[in-house]
Amino acid sequence: MRNLPIIALDFKSADEVHTFLNKFNEPLCVKIGMELFYQTGQALIKSIKKRGHDIFLDLKLHDIPNTVSKAMEGLARLDIDLVNVHAAGGIKMMEEAKKGLRKHNADIKIIAVTQLTSTTERQLHEEQNIQTSIEEAVLNYARLTKKAGLDGVVCSPLEAKMISKELGSDFLKVTPGIRPKGAARNDQQRITTPEEAKTLGSTHIVVGRPITQSEHPIDSYHKIKESWLS
Ligand code: C5P
Numbered sequence: 001m002r003n004l005p006i007i008a009l010d011f012k013s014a015d016e017v018h019t020f021l022n023k024f025n026e027p028l029c030v031k032i033g034m035e036l037f038y039q040t041g042q043a044l045i046k047s048i049k050k051r052g053h054d055i056f057l058d059l060k061l062h063d064i065p066n067t068v069s070k071a072m073e074g075l076a077r078l079d080i081d082l083v084n085v086h087a088a089g090g091i092k093m094m095e096e097a098k099k100g101l102r103k104h105n106a107d108i109k110i111i112a113v114t115q116l117t118s119t120t121e122r123q124l125h126e127e128q129n130i131q132t133s134i135e136e137a138v139l140n141y142a143r144l145t146k147k148a149g150l151d152g153v154v155c156s157p158l159e160a161k162m163i164s165k166e167l168g169s170d171f172l173k174v175t176p177g178i179r180p181k182g183a184a185r186n187d188q189q190r191i192t193t194p195e196e197a198k199t200l201g202s203t204h205i206v207v208g209r210p211i212t213q214s215e216h217p218i219d220s221y222h223k224i225k226e227s228w229l230s
Contacts, residue, residue, distance in 0.1 A: 001054050001081045001109060001204065004029045005194065005224050008058075008176070008208030014040045014047070021051060023218055029081075031056040031206055042078060049079040056174070056206075060113050062086035065096035072100030072110075080108055082174075084154060087112035087141035094148035109151040111172055114141040117156055117190060135159060142167055156190050157197035157205075164201035176206040180224055183210045194227040 006029040011017050017036070021028075030053050036044065037059060048055055057080045061068050068085060075083055085097045098110055115124065115138050124130050130137050142153045142163045152172020155163060160173040179191040186209050197205050207224055214220035 001056065002027065002029050003204070003229070004054075005178075005211075005221070005228050006031050006056055006174070006204055006206045007211055007221065008033070008206050009036065010208050010212065011036065014044045017044065018047070020212060020217065021048070021053070024221075027052045027054070029054040029056065029204075031058050031208075033058045034060070045078050045080060054082075055080045056082040056084075058084060060084055060086050061097065062089045063093070065089075065093045068093050069096035069100035072097045073103050076101045076104035076108060082109045082111065084111050084113055085150075087114055087145050087153065091144050091148045094145060094150055098149055109172065111152045111154055111174055112141065112145040112148075112150055113154045114138040114145075114159070117177055117188070135162065139163065139166065142171075146171060152203065157192040157200045157202045158190050160197070160201040169201060169203075172203045173201055174204045174206060175202040176208075178205045178207045178210070178224075180210055180220075180227065194224050195230070198228060 008031045009017050010033060032055060045055060061071055085094060094112060101108055101110055115134055121134055124134060124137055138155055138159045139162060145153050146167050154174045156177050157175040160175055163173055175197055177188045177191050178194055178197055179185060181193055185191055194205055205228055211217050211221045
């Protein structure tokens with residue numbers, strides 16, 4: 001995966017995706033989520049790849065180890081660069097996910113979601129019955145992910161620093177919740193700027209609406225890219 005901001009292509013259809021991508025004349029990193037993938041399947045992946053872009057397929061797999069392994073065998077045949085599972089599935093599930101992926105592909109990176117950034121501490125305590133802070137819960141899942149041999153985690157930039165400190169700077173920290181100064185927060189609670197994310201140890205940032213909903217998407221993207229790479 002190139003070291004570029006990953007644009008979250010949270011559009012409703014393949015047509016909207018291509019209308020957006022037509023504005024750009026350079027290789028990009030993009031994220032395809034489940035809402036788009038379930039509708040458009042492999043055709044969209046192929047057409048985005050044809051344009052020369054790197055793809056993070058954000059499907060967050062979570063099932064029994066055998067099922068996830070078989071699903072990964074299928075995904076390994078797609079021309080993607082990064083894929084993910086839920087760390088809550090456990091070490092065995094993550095190991096099997098990687099094994100499934102490696103049957104057909106040696107290059108796709110695989111990472112795990114720790115706690116969703118939409119999870120509040122109340123939900124963690126009352127619904128998941130995990131009686132720690134969010135940070136502790138995230139660090140625990142990051143440790144399991146590393147133990148399972150995966151390449152890294154999806155987390156908040158605010159958690160990236162402690163994960164880097166314990167699990168190393170090479171362990172991927174792919175971080176959404178990015179907002180340039182002055183941009184609308186939307187529904188994101190714990191945000192940082194691209195510069196802050198870099199300082200905190202994010203290895204990749206995921207940015208959606210500040211680019212996709214911008215009146216000037218190319219300018220917005222380049223500003224974020226410059227801040228991230230500076
Ligand atoms: O538009 P925005 O920049 O908020 O988009 C962030 C993207 O990252 C969305 O696709 C969202 O689903 C995803 N994401 C997130 N928080 C997580 C995991 C994924 O915001 N913990």
